[in-house]
Each structure stands twice: as structure tokens, then as C-alpha cells.
Amino acid sequence: MFRAVFRLSTSGARRLARTRPCYSAPLASRCYSHGKVETDEEFDSRWVTYFSKPDIDAWELRKGMNTLIGYDLVPEPKILDSALRACRRLNDLASAIRILEAVRDKAGPHKDIYPYLIQELKPTLTELGISTPEELGIDKL
């Protein structure tokens, strides 16, 4: 009982002492209190636009995906759709399938996210002829 009190008091004090990370924003970066915080929709549309560049090159695709994977979020279906179409423009099937593997890994222990994403992306996957890792049998070790 005392340990519970002790834990609550120390965790409360600690949360005041440590600089607060922005739990609301997925971006692990700036926590300025004066600047405008980007909304989720602005974030999503910024990334959709990034991958929608008609003459995107392979480096920009890789850079974009690596940056996106670094955030504390699983990308929205519309961002992934835009990224998969960029792979199509670059004739890069390998990266397209790798993107699917990456988002599955990003979801971590939350096993409901990946099936939802595949459900949402199914039309795009069929249109572009992208197989999922599960269909190829490369999802198991």
C-alpha cells in the first residue's frame, strides 16, 4: 500500500520535473509551445503530396519512407496509397512490398492495424498488381 503511494507521488513529481514530450503529436521533434502544432490532417496531406510528386526519384522515395517510419504513428492508408503509386512510377515492386512489411512491423503488438490497412489498400494493390508479403509467403520466418 505504501509502495502504491510512493509510486504515485514519484511519478507525479517526475512528470513535472521532466520536460513534457508532446504526447498528442506523433512527430518526435519540436515541442515549441509558441509555434502552431500541425494537425493530423495537415500532416497526412503533406505526406500524400510528397509521394505524389510525378517525377519523384528513388532516393526521395526511400528518404520519405525512412522518415515516415521514424514517426510515432502507423501511416494512414492514403499516405501508403500515394507511396505505392510512387513505387509504380519508379517500377519498384520490391519497395512496394517492403512498405507493406514495414507498416506491419510499425504496428508492433497491435495486430488489428495491419489487417485494416490491407483492407483499405486492397483496391490499390489489385490495381497496381502488388502482392502482399502474406500472399508471397515471405511473412513467416
Next chain:
Amino acid sequence: MSLQKPVMRGLLAKRLRFHLPIAFSLAIAAALAFKFGVTEPRKKAYAEFYKNYDNVKEFNAMREAGVFEGVRPSGE
């Protein structure tokens, strides 16, 4: 039956928010337990031992036991 949209943002933040206070609490509790379970009794044991320590008496006992080279037992 199509799947509902799950929560996809801030999953790590949520996990840390839960686990970090526990982690820090356990670490501090372990440190305190060691301090009060080991180091304080140890310090007290040493203090008790040396509180009424008579080093001359102990020296003579060692001398009679013949462990020194520089000073022989008083009999010889």
C-alpha cells in the same frame, strides 16, 4: 464485415506514459532497498565493531599468537 479503423497514432507515447513511471519507480525502489537492506546494516556493523575497539589489546593478542616478524611474543 469490414474492420473499423483502429488507433494508429501515438502508440509509443501511450506505452511510455504507462511504463516509464513504473520503470523509474522500480529502479528507485531497487536502489532504496539495496541502500537500506545492505549498505546501512553494513555501515552499522562496522561502526558497532569499532565503537569499543581496543587496538592495543588486539595487537598484544596477535603478538602472543606469533603472527608478527618484527616483534616476538613476550615470552621469548
